[in-house]
Amino acid sequence: MAENVITARDLDLTFQTDDGPVFALSKINLDVAEGEFVSFIGPSGCGKTTLLRAIADLEKSSSGTLTVNGMTPEQARLARAYGYVFQAPALYPWRTVERNVGLPLEIMALDDQAVRIQRNLDLVNLTGFEKKFPWQLSGGMQQRVSIARALAFDPKLLLMDEPFGALDEIVRDKLNQQLLELWDRTGKTVVFVTHSIPEAVFLSSKIVVMSPRPGRIIDVIDSVLPRKRTLDIRETSEFLKIAHRVREGLKAGHSYED
Amino acid sequence: MRIDFAKGSVFPVAVVCLVILVLWYLAAIPMNAIVTQPKIDAAGGGLYNTLLLSWNHERPVLPAPHQVALEVWKTVFMVAPWKVKSLVYHLWITLSSTLVGFILGTLLGVILAIGIVHVGSLEKSLMPWIIASQTIPILAIAPMLIVVLGKTGLPDIFTKASISTYLCFFPVAIGMVKGLRSPDKLQLDLMQTYNASASQVLWKLRFPAAMPFLFASLKVSVAIALTGAIVAELPTGAVSGIGARLLQGSYYGQTLQIWAALFVAAFAAATLVWLLGAFERMSWKRMGVKP
Numbered sequence: 202m203a204e205n206v207i208t209a210r211d212l213d214l215t216f217q218t219d220d221g222p223v224f225a226l227s228k229i230n231l232d233v234a235e236g237e238f239v240s241f242i243g244p245s246g247c248g249k250t251t252l253l254r255a256i257a258d259l260e261k262s263s264s265g266t267l268t269v270n271g272m273t274p275e276q277a278r279l280a281r282a283y284g285y286v287f288q289a290p291a292l293y294p295w296r297t298v299e300r301n302v303g304l305p306l307e308i309m310a311l312d313d314q315a316v317r318i319q320r321n322l323d324l325v326n327l328t329g330f331e332k333k334f335p336w337q338l339s340g341g342m343q344q345r346v347s348i349a350r351a352l353a354f355d356p357k358l359l360l361m362d363e364p365f366g367a368l369d370e371i372v373r374d375k376l377n378q379q380l381l382e383l384w385d386r387t388g389k390t391v392v393f394v395t396h397s398i399p400e401a402v403f404l405s406s407k408i409v410v411m412s413p414r415p416g417r418i419i420d421v422i423d424s425v426l427p428r429k430r431t432l433d434i435r436e437t438s439e440f441l442k443i444a445h446r447v448r449e450g451l452k453a454g455h456s457y458e459d
Numbered sequence: 460m461r462i463d464f465a466k467g468s469v470f471p472v473a474v475v476c477l478v479i480l481v482l483w484y485l486a487a488i489p490m491n492a493i494v495t496q497p498k499i500d501a502a503g504g505g506l507y508n509t510l511l512l513s514w515n516h517e518r519p520v521l522p523a524p525h526q527v528a529l530e531v532w533k534t535v536f537m538v539a540p541w542k543v544k545s546l547v548y549h550l551w552i553t554l555s556s557t558l559v560g561f562i563l564g565t566l567l568g569v570i571l572a573i574g575i576v577h578v579g580s581l582e583k584s585l586m587p588w589i590i591a592s593q594t595i596p597i598l599a600i601a602p603m604l605i606v607v608l609g610k611t612g613l614p615d616i617f618t619k620a621s622i623s624t625y626l627c628f629f630p631v632a633i634g635m636v637k638g639l640r641s642p643d644k645l646q647l648d649l650m651q652t653y654n655a656s657a658s659q660v661l662w663k664l665r666f667p668a669a670m671p672f673l674f675a676s677l678k679v680s681v682a683i684a685l686t687g688a689i690v691a692e693l694p695t696g697a698v699s700g701i702g703a704r705l706l707q708g709s710y711y712g713q714t715l716q717i718w719a720a721l722f723v724a725a726f727a728a729a730t731l732v733w734l735l736g737a738f739e740r741m742s743w744k745r746m747g748v749k750p
Contacts, residue, residue, distance in 0.1 A: 259648055278654055285652040291645035295667045295746035304663065308655045334747035 206358055206390045207233035207256055212265035214255055224415035225251040238384055238391045240401040241409045248416020249394045253362050257285055283358040284351030288366055290343035292335040299331035302350045309354055321349040324383055341372040361393045374432055377403055381430060402444045403435060410447055412454025420450035483524055488513045490521040522715050530719040546723050552700040553688045556616050560623020561684040568631025576639040593629050602694035623687035627680040634676030638669025674739040681731045
């Protein structure tokens with residue numbers, strides 16, 4: 202059995218607001234093994250993004266334990282253990298594509314920057330766009346640049362927060378396919394936040410179903426689908442069975458009620 | 460058929476100039492009446508005499524535009540630029556202290572903004588003083604500042620430039636505080652995931668993001684830097700510089716000299732703002748701004 206990359210035990214996270222406390226995460230228990238592709242799925246307000254941000258040390262947990270690579274999230278962040286892909290590409294508009302991808306390399310003062318930039322642009326099929334500025338690219342291409350940027354310093358862990366949420370379904374399908382190929386080739390551990398059931402089932406080796414008020418985990422599904430998949434797999438009965446279980450989990454968490 | 464004059468900027472600007480010229484010529488008639496009326500009457504009156512005498516008096520209350528143009532021509536192009544009679548000479552004196560003040564003020568403004576953005580308590584402690592500093596009439600504080608600084612043995616140019624600095628730092632500081640805070644949350648979070656240092660965030664994110672704000676502020680501050688330099692020349696009784704020309708002109712009733720100096724100063728300010736605009740467009744190109 203592979204080593205645990207992420208371990209959460211009885212994790213609580215409460216935001217203090219003017220309207221009183223908001224229980225964003227409650228009693229979260231989670232294990233993510235090395236090389237897994239884990240999706241957090243749930244409606245808005247279920248804490249899936251908060252959980253990802255807690256793993257990234259962008260939010261602090263209130264109680265319980267959370268370890269990333271056996272360290273606290275802060276130590277992991279200081280050790281630059283993960284690459285993070287945001288909801289929006291968050292590219293720096295004054296930097297060309299290659300300089301955006303090179304940004305973490307500059308900050309970490311790593312060697313072979315040109316080689317790394319080339320390799321990662323190649324990985325997201327953007328060779329030839331090095332000198333373009335972000336506004337010259339489509340939304341899908343911009344998000345691929347941000348993925349190349351997250352991978353540029355070769356972190357073992359990739360955290361993705363609804364990276365394709367703003368894209369249309371056709372582009373999204375294509376990027377999902379490419380992301381799976383990338384995962385297969387690089388063997389990275391991926392934690393992926395989404396609110397699309399087909400996306401979660403198609404991509405993941407493990408699906409974490411969450412529900413709001415308080416944000417908690419309803420179900421954890423280990424996928425029986427093979428590691429290598431094509432979009433056609435979405436027509437198979439195994440796929441539909443898993444999607445059904447996700448939907449049942451969401452229903453049990455009152456996600457479909459007002 | 461509809462002709463789209465509005466497309467270019469030449470036509471609208473020309474129309475406004477024409478209107479101003481017409482109003483100016485018209486205004487010169489009644490305003491100069493106090494000195495010209497006896498002469499007009501002596502010449503026998505009539506429209507011809509009224510216009511001729513109203514628009515060509517030697518020491519008019521309001522000189523006509525062509526008189527000002529002629530004075531500018533004589534003092535700018537017909538005199539060697541190193542002579543005291545040349546406006547170019549006076550402009551250079553004023554411009555040099557303008558530029559020194561502008562550069563120092565910009566540096567001060569940027570440094571203040573960096574401090575305010577990074578240290579929370581500085582905003583609370585400095586901001587009220589920064590704003591209060593601009594509510595004091597510059598004409599009141601300029602003489603004191605210049606006298607005090609004059610005693611310290613600083614070179615004259617810095618004494619004069621201090622007024623420009625005093626005026627200039629404000630728009631730069633305010634603009635840069637806003638600019639340095641302009642990066643959005645995701646762009647800042649990204650830096651945090653890299654464990655970037657504060658100086659890396661400053662140079663690789665905050666500063667580039669603040670560039671549009673910086674240029675907007677610089678255009679304001681370079682124009683007021685020139686005003687500041689002129690104001691600084693008034694209380695010292697300086698003998699050279701645009702301010703000195705204005706002062707002497709008003710002592711001796713030389714309205715032509717005043718107007719010529721005013722126009723040259725305005726032209727210089729416009730040129731400085733235009734130059735900054737050119738730098739701004741160059742920076743856009745380098746920073747890949749969408750054309």
